Amino acid sequence: MSRTRLIRRLRELLExxxxxxxxxxxxxxxxxxxxLEPDLEFPAASLVKVPLALATLDRxxxxxxxxxxxxxxxxxxxxxxxxxxxxxxxxxxTIALDDLLYLSVCLSDTTAADVLLGLTPPxxxxxxxxxxxxxxxxxxxxxxxxSDTPAERFGASELHLAHSLAIxxxxxxxxxxxxxxxxSRANSGSARAFTDLLQAVWRPxxxxxxVAARMRxxxxxxxxxxxxxxxxxxxASRWSSKTGTLLNLRHEVGVVEHADGQTxxxxxxxxxxxxxxxxxxxxxxxxxxxxxxRDHLRH
Numbered sequence: 001m002s003r004t005r006l007i008r009r010l011r012e013l014l015e016x017x018x019x020x021x022x023x024x025x026x027x028x029x030x031x032x033x034x035x036l037e038p039d040l041e042f043p044a045a046s047l048v049k050v051p052l053a054l055a056t057l058d059r060x061x062x063x064x065x066x067x068x069x070x071x072x073x074x075x076x077x078x079x080x081x082x083x084x085x086x087x088x089x090x091x092x093x094t095i096a097l098d099d100l101l102y103l104s105v106c107l108s109d110t111t112a113a114d115v116l117l118g119l120t121p122p123x124x125x126x127x128x129x130x131x132x133x134x135x136x137x138x139x140x141x142x143x144x145x146x147s148d149t150p151a152e153r154f155g156a157s158e159l160h161l162a163h164s165l166a167i168x169x170x171x172x173x174x175x176x177x178x179x180x181x182x183x184s185r186a187n188s189g190s191a192r193a194f195t196d197l198l199q200a201v202w203r204p205x206x207x208x209x210x211v212a213a214r215m216r217x218x219x220x221x222x223x224x225x226x227x228x229x230x231x232x233x234x235x236a237s238r239w240s241s242k243t244g245t246l247l248n249l250r251h252e253v254g255v256v257e258h259a260d261g262q263t264x265x266x267x268x269x270x271x272x273x274x275x276x277x278x279x280x281x282x283x284x285x286x287x288x289x290x291x292x293x294r295d296h297l298r299h
Contacts, residue, residue: 001296003034003296006034006292006293006296007034007036010023010036010289010292010293011036013285013288013289014036014270014285014289017281017282017285018272018273018274018282019270019271019272019273019282019285019286020270020271020273021036021037021040021191021268021269021270021271021286021289022035022036022037022038022039022040022041022042022190022191022192022267022268022269022270023035023036023037023038023191023267023268023269023289023290023293024038024191024192024195024265024266024267024293025264025265025266025267025290025293025294025297026195026199026264026265026297027262027263027264027297028198028199028202028203028255028263028264028265029203029262029263032297033195033297034293034296034297035191035192035293036289036293037191038190038191038192038195038267039190039191039192040190040191040269041183041188041189041190042183042188042189042190042249042251042269042271043180043181043182043183043186043187043188043246043249044137044186044187044188044189044194044244044251044269045187045244045245045246045249045251046108046110046113046143046242046243046244046245046246047187047189047194047242047243047244047251047253047269048125048137048139048143048187048189048244049104049105049108049113049143049242050105050194050197050215050219050242050253051125051128051129051134051137051139051197052104052113052116052117052120052125052139053101053104053105053116053215053218054128054201054207054211054215055120055124055125055128055129056097056101056116056119056120057101057211057214057215058128058207058208058211059119059120060097060098061208061210061211065097065119065120066097067096067097067098067101068096068097068098069096069097070094070095070096071094071095071096071097071100071115072092072093072094073086073089073092073093073094073095073111073112073115074092075089075090075091075092084107084108084109085103085107085108085109085111085112086103086109086111086112087109087110087111089111095112097116097119100112100115100116101116101218102218102221104116105218105219105222105242106218106221106222106223107223107224108224108242108243110143113143114142114143117142117143122139122140122141122142122187123139125139126138126139126140129197131206132200132206132207133200133206134193134196134197134200135193136189136190136192136193136194136196137187137188137189137193137194137197138187138188138189139187140185140186140187140188141180141185141186141187180246180247181246181247181249189269190269191253191267191268191269192267194253194267194269195253195265195266195267197253198253198254198255198265198267199265200212201215201216201219201255202216202255202263202265216240216255219240219241219242219254219255220238220240222240222241222242222243222254224243225239225241226280226283227243227250227252227283227286227287228241228252228254228266228268228286228287228290229241229287230284230287231287231288231290231291232254232256232266232287232290232291232294233256236258236259237256237257237258237259238256238257239254239255239256240254240255240257241253241254241255241266242254244269248271248272248273248274249269249270249271249272250270250271250272250279250282250283250286251268251269251270252266252267252268252286253265253266253267253268253269254266256294258298262298264294264297264298266290266293266294268286268287268289268290270282270286
């Protein structure tokens with residue numbers, strides 16, 4: 001099937017499933033790539049934990065930070081309700097900086113990420129990206145801001161109202177009254193920008209090789225695997241990734257390394273037009289579209 005026909009069919013599938021997105025798949029060795037609106041900018045949600053981890057690891061490498069340094073995190077200090085890690089702790093916990101990196105990336109622990117941002121603020125993370133030639137991702141705010149949206153103001157039975165607002169209130173220029181959904185105010189990036197970052201981590205040139213290797217290891221141990229992993233992980237391939245979720249946004253970026261040596265970066269950033277928080281069908285559709293794009297390059 002030609003690229004034009006494939007892209008048209010995948011656009012139709014996404015539309016039928018109530019999704020709109022920015023997708024890009026790139027062969028990291030040949031540079032060949034295929035995507036759908038790869039330069040469309042989205043609020044990045046927890047995807048920014050990847051550049052945050054890279055900037056932190058680089059400061060550990062240079063000796064500015066000590067990975068073994070113990071940090072005490074007290075419940076309520078960061079006021080971040082969340083489903084994983086420190087966000088669910090009831091008592092103070094003392095954790096090494098290096099282990100906070102694990103919690104932030106592998107469990108998507110927002111409290112851990114905000115402790116890291118306290119050491120390397122958003123502007124410093126963005127500066128690290130620019131220093132290493134990454135111009136498409138901007139980090140503007142702390143991660144606890146993701147837990148201060150209309151969703152937190154409604155009860156569980158009214159959560160669909162927050163999703164309806166998220167879906168219906170955006171502007172043609174990607175603005176939004178909810179600041180976390182406004183690409184000019186939120187942490188943001190596109191499929192191409194995150195693919196470029198993955199390329200820099202898997203084929204390091206500017207980023208230090210030891211920093212890149214630790215980042216690859218962290219992403220390989222990501223425990224949130226219900227989205228793209230079912231279509232990319234197998235006995236003959238290794239899937240390393242990071243997810244991002246906020247209201248009607250569902251993202252995942254990662255790299256699949258096949259046993260035959262082929263390696264592909266995959267970025268899928270999507271927004272749903274369905275006012276529901278739990279949508280396993282949307283996640284399966286994201287994976288199916290990303291896999292078809294990968295299959296086109298692989299053949």
